[in-house]
Amino acid sequence: MNSVLRYSLGRAAQSIPLLLAVVCAAFALVKASPGDPVTALAGDFPISEEYRREVESRYGLDQPWPVQLLKYLGSVVRGDLGFSFMNNEEVSTLIWQRLGPTVLLTGGAMLLASIGGVVVGTLAARRPGGVVDVSSQLAAFAAYAMPVFWLGQLLIMLFAIKLGWLPAGGMRSLRDPKTGFEGVLQVGKHMILPAVVFAARYFAITMRVVRDGVIGGMDSDYSIAARARGVKERRILVSHALRNAMLPVVTILSLNLGFAMSGTVLIETVFNWPGLGRLLFDAIGSRDYPVVAGVFIVLTSAVVVINLIADILYGVLDPRVTE
Amino acid sequence: MKRYRWIGALLAMVLAVAACSGGGGGASSTTSTTSASGNEGGVTSTTVEPGGAEDRRGGTMIQALSGEPSSLNPAITTSTADLYTGCKIFEGLVRFDKEYNILPSLAETWEISDDGLHYTFHLRQGVTWHDGQPFTAEDVAWTFENVTSQYGPRSAAAFTRVSEITVVDDHTIELTLTEPYGSLLSLLTCSASAILPKHIYGDGVDILTHPRNNDPVGTGPFKFDSWDRGTAVTLVRNENYWRVDEGMPYLDRIIMRSFDSAQATIQALEAGEVDVVTDYSLDVASYNRLKDDPRFTGVGGTNNPIGHYWIFNLEREPLNDVAVRQALVKAINVAFVNDKVYFGLGGVPKSHIDTRLGWAHSGEVDLQQLYPYSVEQANAELDALGLTRDANGLRFTIDLVYFIETSELEETAQILRENLREIGVDLQLRPLEQNVAQNVIWSDEDFDTFLVRFNSFGDVEVGLRRLYHCDATGPFTNPGHYCTDEVDRLLEQGAAASGPEGRAPYYHELEKVLARDLPNISVIERPAADLLRKGLVPRQNSPDAYDGWEEVYWEQQP
Numbered sequence: 001m002n003s004v005l006r007y008s009l010g011r012a013a014q015s016i017p018l019l020l021a022v023v024c025a026a027f028a029l030v031k032a033s034p035g036d037p038v039t040a041l042a043g044d045f046p047i048s049e050e051y052r053r054e055v056e057s058r059y060g061l062d063q064p065w066p067v068q069l070l071k072y073l074g075s076v077v078r079g080d081l082g083f084s085f086m087n088n089e090e091v092s093t094l095i096w097q098r099l100g101p102t103v104l105l106t107g108g109a110m111l112l113a114s115i116g117g118v119v120v121g122t123l124a125a126r127r128p129g130g131v132v133d134v135s136s137q138l139a140a141f142a143a144y145a146m147p148v149f150w151l152g153q154l155l156i157m158l159f160a161i162k163l164g165w166l167p168a169g170g171m172r173s174l175r176d177p178k179t180g181f182e183g184v185l186q187v188g189k190h191m192i193l194p195a196v197v198f199a200a201r202y203f204a205i206t207m208r209v210v211r212d213g214v215i216g217g218m219d220s221d222y223s224i225a226a227r228a229r230g231v232k233e234r235r236i237l238v239s240h241a242l243r244n245a246m247l248p249v250v251t252i253l254s255l256n257l258g259f260a261m262s263g264t265v266l267i268e269t270v271f272n273w274p275g276l277g278r279l280l281f282d283a284i285g286s287r288d289y290p291v292v293a294g295v296f297i298v299l300t301s302a303v304v305v306i307n308l309i310a311d312i313l314y315g316v317l318d319p320r321v322t323e
Numbered sequence: 324m325k326r327y328r329w330i331g332a333l334l335a336m337v338l339a340v341a342a343c344s345g346g347g348g349g350a351s352s353t354t355s356t357t358s359a360s361g362n363e364g365g366v367t368s369t370t371v372e373p374g375g376a377e378d379r380r381g382g383t384m385i386q387a388l389s390g391e392p393s394s395l396n397p398a399i400t401t402s403t404a405d406l407y408t409g410c411k412i413f414e415g416l417v418r419f420d421k422e423y424n425i426l427p428s429l430a431e432t433w434e435i436s437d438d439g440l441h442y443t444f445h446l447r448q449g450v451t452w453h454d455g456q457p458f459t460a461e462d463v464a465w466t467f468e469n470v471t472s473q474y475g476p477r478s479a480a481a482f483t484r485v486s487e488i489t490v491v492d493d494h495t496i497e498l499t500l501t502e503p504y505g506s507l508l509s510l511l512t513c514s515a516s517a518i519l520p521k522h523i524y525g526d527g528v529d530i531l532t533h534p535r536n537n538d539p540v541g542t543g544p545f546k547f548d549s550w551d552r553g554t555a556v557t558l559v560r561n562e563n564y565w566r567v568d569e570g571m572p573y574l575d576r577i578i579m580r581s582f583d584s585a586q587a588t589i590q591a592l593e594a595g596e597v598d599v600v601t602d603y604s605l606d607v608a609s610y611n612r613l614k615d616d617p618r619f620t621g622v623g624g625t626n627n628p629i630g631h632y633w634i635f636n637l638e639r640e641p642l643n644d645v646a647v648r649q650a651l652v653k654a655i656n657v658a659f660v661n662d663k664v665y666f667g668l669g670g671v672p673k674s675h676i677d678t679r680l681g682w683a684h685s686g687e688v689d690l691q692q693l694y695p696y697s698v699e700q701a702n703a704e705l706d707a708l709g710l711t712r713d714a715n716g717l718r719f720t721i722d723l724v725y726f727i728e729t730s731e732l733e734e735t736a737q738i739l740r741e742n743l744r745e746i747g748v749d750l751q752l753r754p755l756e757q758n759v760a761q762n763v764i765w766s767d768e769d770f771d772t773f774l775v776r777f778n779s780f781g782d783v784e785v786g787l788r789r790l791y792h793c794d795a796t797g798p799f800t801n802p803g804h805y806c807t808d809e810v811d812r813l814l815e816q817g818a819a820a821s822g823p824e825g826r827a828p829y830y831h832e833l834e835k836v837l838a839r840d841l842p843n844i845s846v847i848e849r850p851a852a853d854l855l856r857k858g859l860v861p862r863q864n865s866p867d868a869y870d871g872w873e874e875v876y877w878e879q880q881p
Contacts, residue, residue, distance in 0.1 A: 054531070085531075085532075087391070087394075087552075088393055088537055097552050098552065153586060156590050156594075157590070160590065160594040167596060168591045168593070170591075170596065171554065174578050174596070175385065270584070270586075272581075272582055272591070274551070274552065274554045279553065281583060282391060285756075285758070286758075
């Protein structure tokens with residue numbers, strides 16, 4: 001474990017300048033976009049000059065931009081992500097409130113995609129060219145190709161409006177909210193459609209990787225030799241082929257999570273899910289700089305951390321890496 | 324084996340975090356405590372029969388909002404999400420009826436001196452704030468002096484004419500003006516000048532970022548209960564509301580639910596998760612599809628006087644020539660716009676003053692008669708002006724800026740382009756994000772024409788002056804540099820006179836002048852409509868979606 005620990009710390013140290021670059025990029029991106037928060041805040045009615053100057057000084061917009069950047073970096077380090085004028089709330093509070101739903105949905109979807117992908121991929125690989133294999137490949141291709149918002153709305157129309165089996169959106173039932181275990185079940189029910197739609201393309205990717213990995217593993221010299229020794233097919237499948245296929249799955253999972261972080265905006269808007277994605281979407285539209293930068297930092301940090309964990313996990317699974 | 328323990332532990336941790344923050348996220352995301360007297364809003368699903376007031380009580384209504392409110396204080400904002408929520412919690416001195424006449428609200432009666440300079444308001448007795456404190460003239464005075472006159476987006480300008488605010492006694496307050504201003508009462512509704520509690524906001528903390536904006540105390544029919552950010556704001560019945568002897572408010576609870584897309588809003592309505600969608604959140608196509616659906620009641624003809632105006636930049640050639648503008652106007656098939664974009668549900672504009680403004684609209688000016696739709700005439704007039712067609716059949720090119728967020732503007736823009744092509748004018752479409760467009764139009768002033776929605780807010784002085792007066796500058800004002808002494812004078816006289824009889828003559832004259840000068844043309848009197856779930860009885864006497872929600876009840880629970 002010592003080598004793994006050293007390896008992990010090394011990777012972690014590399015992440016810090018990366019995070020710093022992320023914060024600066026967030027700041028620069030938002031500043032570069034046309035439009036300004038005062039315009040957004042005013043709504044559709046003329047505002048007075050005093051009001052405009054007031055808002056500008058609150059946002060620090062009257063300072064030169066290097067000063068603004070330094071001030072921002074300083075406060076981020078202290079954990080203060082600023083104040084959102086648009087929401088009348090501290091940015092860190094806003095993000096903290098909306099983080100849970102995003103983690104829940106993304107985590108649930110990735111779990112679904114990964115477990116589903118492994119199971120279906122393995123089943124498909126047992127008999128390449130068979131019914132399971134061909135049909136799952138077709139389904140995966142379709143799932144990958146379909147635009148998320150289209151698939152989402154289609155499923156809402158079918159399951160929520162036509163059949164009435166599932167809710168059309170949101171995370172909680174507003175008419176009849178329950179607490180405790182029943183509350184968890186309610187959240188689960190609301191999560192089914194968005195998680196399925198979200199997971200679709202990552203399921204497709206995972207399934208293909210597992211399938212190809214397992215087929216490759218079953219064809220390797222090791223497997224041929226084992227078969228010759230009389231080892232059962234199933235044992236070869238599980239303890240050799242599948243184990244080797246898991247390595248790329250770990251990498252794929254971390255990549256998927258990274259993409260999912262950006263895909264969350266779309267899913268949350270279609271399903272009205274109260275997460276960071278929608279917060280970001282609103283904030284961009286209203287040029288709420290502190291919120292945009294804050295969410296950007298949180299999401300990219302999450303990706304950095306996830307990749308870090310994936311690297312460590314890979315090191316644990318494959319001793320060759322840490323030597 | 325050690326490796327698997329690591330993986331197992333890691334996975335278990337991730338799952339635990341996800342599960343905990345999911346379940347816990349519910350409780351921890353309400354930003355405030357419940358109101359002082361606790362949560363009385365238990366869901367009562369009573370089957371209500373039509374009958375007396377007692378039978379109407381009960382039930383929950385879920386209303387869709389476009390976007391999330393930024394705060395629940397309606398006195399400092401024009402955001403519809405903030406106002407629709409905030410004006411159920413707060414009130415103004417007066418409110419509007421369906422025809423934009425003034426009705427009492429927190430002010431029971433009032434007198435205006437003959438010279439129009441003194442307003443005396445007699446406030447309603449026995450009104451309390453949601454925390455039990457009595458509502459008095461001190462609250463009104465404090466709000467006017469510290470909030471409305473500085474931050475009220477629509478009313479601040481009006482309050483520059485107020486020289487003195489005098490508290491005569493607990494229930495009487497006097498305003499003294501420097502000059503007569505006929506629109507003052509129109510600006511004392513909740514959406515323009517909500518009254519705030521002095522005992523809460525008078526602590527010196529900056530009102531724009533005051534923490535109580537997220538946890539407000541008002542006098543309105545519904546009290547704040549909780550705010551689940553990203554999902555909904557929950558309001559419960561104010562048991563001590565001043566209309567309680569009429570049995571109001573009838574509803575136990577109102578839940579204001581946020582949506583970010585029109586699609587998601589309509590889908591939620593159809594799936595039964597929302598009961599009311601009001602005009603700002605309701606696109607015309609969905610309204611048209613669902614208004615006759617047995618599951619819903621379409622409430623058309625709420626009077627919100629919104630139009631889409633095609634505005635000309637009078638500093639650009641050849642638009643600076645009124646004869647050219649007249650020809651362009653004749654090429655626009657406004658009836659077609661109404662049919663195709665609004666399914667025939669809108670109104671064809673008659674003059675520059677929306678017909679829904681009642682007394683201000685004379686009925687004597689008809690733009691469709693003065694400039695009837697005729698491609699031949701338009702072509703002939705442009706030929707006569709020497710603006711001949713080139714080898715490609717084009718006379719000149721102008722651009723059209725509009726906000727990309729509104730699909731109706733996009734559709735209208737397409738029709739305008741086709742119409743103008745027939746007279747040899749190339750209309751280049753420039754759909755822009757609203758935030759960006761605002762800078763292009765009002766900062767850079769870089770446009771030829773602009774298609775935009777304007778709301779008259781029930782009063783020419785409040786809503787239309789900003790389109791025509793020479794000194795109107797800044798976003799959502801006169802973008803085309805139209806400026807004449809004649810119009811300024813008429814606007815000022817109309818503002819200074821009192822009462823409909825006094826003011827109408829100036830506005831009728833204004834209609835004639837604007838019809839002659841054509842600084843812009845309205846392409847539609849946009850239909851304002853709400854969709855309600857069947858069984859929910861809508862408000863009978865409100866022109867817009869701000870107040871009157873205490874009157875809504877379930878005739879029959881679904």
